[in-house]
Amino acid sequence: MxxxxxxxxxxxxxxxxxxPETELEFTNPYTLLVAVALSAQATDVSVNLATRKLFRVADTPAKMLALGEEGVREHIKTIGLFNTKAKNVIAMAHKLIDEFGGEVPAERDKLETLPGVGRKTANVVLNSAFGQPTxxxxxxxxxxxxxxxxxxxxxxxxxxxxxxxxxxxxxxxxxxxxxxxxxxxxxxxxxxxxxxxxxxxxCAYQPKTPAPKGWVAEAAAPAG
CATH class of the missing domain: 1.10.1670.10 (Helix-hairpin-Helix base-excision DNA repair enzymes (C-terminal))
Structure with a gap:
């Protein structure tokens, strides 16, 4: 192009x-980090359904640790790979407390040291939580x-x-x-x-997908 x-x-x-904003629901950098980690191979809709209740009781690393792996698993069991994700969420909370004072770091290399966090997740957090152009x-x-x-x-x-x-x-x-x-x-x-x-x-894509039959007429029809 x-x-x-x-x-x-x-x-x-x-x-x-x-x-534009992310469609994942979050209240602070930590809940965004958790939501993005949970969204791997899952839809934002399914993650939001699970995290609404989870984040009401655990919106900090310390509260997540208090909830425990079993408690996290119970909240996210409707999300794919929930067993592995629950382990990662707890391990992530431990590392955030032990190495970063319970705060989410605003640097990609530090974010990528967290369990369950890869480059894509780190970039989402840097962009949506910290306004970085990632x-x-x-x-x-x-x-x-x-x-x-x-x-x-x-x-x-x-x-x-x-x-x-x-x-x-x-x-x-x-x-x-x-x-x-x-x-x-x-x-x-x-x-x-x-x-x-x-x-x-x-756009370079060819052939362009044609409109479904009747779409133009429906789009042009007056409201009501």
């Missing part, structure tokens, strides 16, 4: 959603970047580095969320909804 097209790509997404490449961002030609790459790290290179500074802070939401709701995995895409003319 040409430099001018990249700028226009982000400009349109920004115009439609000036202040880009966490999940399946949605990987797909959108490759499909559109915005930042093609063979693996998540390659895409991340390419996005950091091509994304204008003006859009860096929110790029992560714009791309995730675009992939989640429009540029879907099985069948992208090209007929209602705001950046369809800038």
């Amino acid at each position: 040409k430099k001018a097209d990249v700028f226009e790509f982000y400009r349109r997404l920004a115009e439609l959603n000036p202040e 880009i966490a490449v999940d399946t949605h961002i990987f797909r959108v970047s490759n499909r559109t030609g915005l930042a093609p790459g063979k693996n998540p790290l390659a895409v991340e580095l390419k996005l950091e290179k091509v994304t204008p500074g003006l859009f860096r802070t929110h790029a992560h969320h714009w791309l995730i939401l675009h992939g989640r709701y429009i540029c879907k995995a099985r069948k992208p909804e090209c007929w209602r895409c705001p950046v369809v003319d800038l």
Whole structure:
């Protein structure tokens, strides 16, 4: 994608959603960290359903330790891989208290030392909790970047580095969320909804998915 097209790509997404936010529910950097770690191979919706009750009783590392692994497991048993995740959440709480004074560090290398935290999780926390212009490449961002030609790459790290290179500074802070939401709701995995895409003319994907029968008429019909 040409430099001018990249700028226009982000400009349109920004115009439609000036202040995008994560769809994971959290109250502080720690609850965000836990929520993101729990979201691996799970939907944000399923994580939110589990963490609403969990975070009411454990919104700090100390409270999470008091709840214990069994207590955490009971709260998150509806989420995939809940046994491993419960162990990681407790181990994470121990390390945060022992090495970081119970606070979530705002540096990627330190975050990545925590159990259950990889580069993607660290980038989400740095971006959503601390406002750093990081880009966490999940399946949605990987797909959108490759499909559109915005930042093609063979693996998540390659895409991340390419996005950091091509994304204008003006859009860096929110790029992560714009791309995730675009992939989640429009540029879907099985069948992208090209007929209602705001950046369809800038996108390299072919052939464009046609609108379903009757869509234009329905969209143009007056309310009521």
